[in-house]
Amino acid sequence: MQEAIILVGGKGTRLRPLTNHTPKPLLGVAGSSFIRHQIAKLMHAGVEHVVFATSYLAGLFEAEFKDFSQDLEISYAVEDVPLGTGGAIRNAGRLLRGGAPDAPVLVLNGDILSGVDLRALLAHHEDRAADVTLHLTRVTDPRAFGLVPTDEAGRVLSFLEKPKTAEECVTDQINAGCYVFRRSVLDAIPADREVSVEQETFPQLVAAGRRVFGHTTADYWRDLGTPLAFVRGSADLVTGRATSPLVGRPAEALIHPTAEVDPTARVTGGSTIGPHAVIGAHAVVDHSIIGGNVSVGAGARIHGSVVDHDSTIGGESTLREVVVGCHTHIGAQNELPAQLRLSCGLRIPARAVRITATAAACPTVH
Numbered sequence: 001m002q003e004a005i006i007l008v009g010g011k012g013t014r015l016r017p018l019t020n021h022t023p024k025p026l027l028g029v030a031g032s033s034f035i036r037h038q039i040a041k042l043m044h045a046g047v048e049h050v051v052f053a054t055s056y057l058a059g060l061f062e063a064e065f066k067d068f069s070q071d072l073e074i075s076y077a078v079e080d081v082p083l084g085t086g087g088a089i090r091n092a093g094r095l096l097r098g099g100a101p102d103a104p105v106l107v108l109n110g111d112i113l114s115g116v117d118l119r120a121l122l123a124h125h126e127d128r129a130a131d132v133t134l135h136l137t138r139v140t141d142p143r144a145f146g147l148v149p150t151d152e153a154g155r156v157l158s159f160l161e162k163p164k165t166a167e168e169c170v171t172d173q174i175n176a177g178c179y180v181f182r183r184s185v186l187d188a189i190p191a192d193r194e195v196s197v198e199q200e201t202f203p204q205l206v207a208a209g210r211r212v213f214g215h216t217t218a219d220y221w222r223d224l225g226t227p228l229a230f231v232r233g234s235a236d237l238v239t240g241r242a243t244s245p246l247v248g249r250p251a252e253a254l255i256h257p258t259a260e261v262d263p264t265a266r267v268t269g270g271s272t273i274g275p276h277a278v279i280g281a282h283a284v285v286d287h288s289i290i291g292g293n294v295s296v297g298a299g300a301r302i303h304g305s306v307v308d309h310d311s312t313i314g315g316e317s318t319l320r321e322v323v324v325g326c327h328t329h330i331g332a333q334n335e336l337p338a339q340l341r342l343s344c345g346l347r348i349p350a351r352a353v354r355i356t357a358t359a360a361a362c363p364t365v366h
């Protein structure tokens with residue numbers, strides 16, 4: 001029986017306020033919660049049992065899957081206090097069914113959108129009789145990542161901190177957040193404290209001469225941990241740049257059948273429009289995620305943004321790379337620039353925030 005562990009216990013601080021009430025893996029991308037895309041991919045690869053390593057808002061995972069009737073067994077390993085990525089893997093290992101010490105166990109970060117062929121990754125691991133096999137991906141600018149150089153046979157040489165100089169960029173390969181562990185190696189991770197698999201477990205295995213291999217591919221790969229990456233990943237699934245068994249044919253937008261989009265509005269760039277959302281006349285929604293029950297007023301322009309459920313965007317307002325929490329009201333004719341995050345429940349009056357000057361009369365008595 002092929003088994004997998006998905007790490008879903010992180011707080012997702014970089015995606016706040018979206019993650020204030022919803023764990024990152026349960027946020028909607030391209031019409032489904034992200035974790036459902038991962039589950040579909042795992043089932044496609046022949047996985048029959050998945051253990052969710054949960055901590056933050058753990059109960060919401062059980063609620064999401066309580067009616068899950070497909071051919072996959074799901075278990076929940078709940079951490080009362082977060083154990084870090086390594087501790088979480090070890091803790092989830094208690095619930096694996098296959099007891100053989102050499103059994104390969106797939107481990108996935110719960111926030112990576114990846115086109116890697118999981119069967120090929122497993123085969124790579126078996127062929128090399130590896131202790132651990134890491135999926136590695138290549139990046140154009142390695143300075144933002146820890147690097148993972150390998151020898152010609154693909155054996156991992158070291159795990160390097162983020163490079164500070166060009167000379168330190170000895171490779172463009174980085175850890176892609178998806179691994180195969182030999183079961184006995186997983187069981188040897190300490191169980192009584194917080195452990196980082198990236199900073200502790202993997203470097204120690206390499207230093208001890210264990211068989212740690214990289215499987216480097218050019219497949220689609222994106223870490224959805226930041227707001228911009230999150231909207232881009234969703235848009236890529238809709239437009240077909242990234243694939244998921246849950247998304248149909250490539251399209252310009254994914255509009256829920258209960259949403260109302262005015263015929264003069266334009267919804268483009270892989271945008272997703274949630275259930276019962278209303279998009280007004282001449283509004284433009286590009287490269288964005290619009291949640292359920294959101295109302296977008298006439299002439300509003302939304303680009304590269306996430307608007308969480310039950311919020312209102314006033315007519316002729318402009319949002320560029322903005323994150324709007326749930327139940328938020330943005331009045332008409334506001335201009336919200338990049339990197340703004342609006343807390344849940346916030347109310348912004350009409351014409352309150354602008355970048356360009358306005359001739360609107362000053363309502364204050366001087």
Ligand code: GTP
Nearest residue numbers: 007008009010011012013014053082083084088110
């Ligand atoms: P940020 O707070 O925005 O950095 O996000 P995060 O909390 O998700 O952290 P990060 O992106 O580094 O985590 C990578 C993966 O490991 C995610 O899928 C997290 O859910 C998961 N993860 C991180 N720490 C823990 C932990 O202590 N326990 C468990 N079970 N999972 C964790």
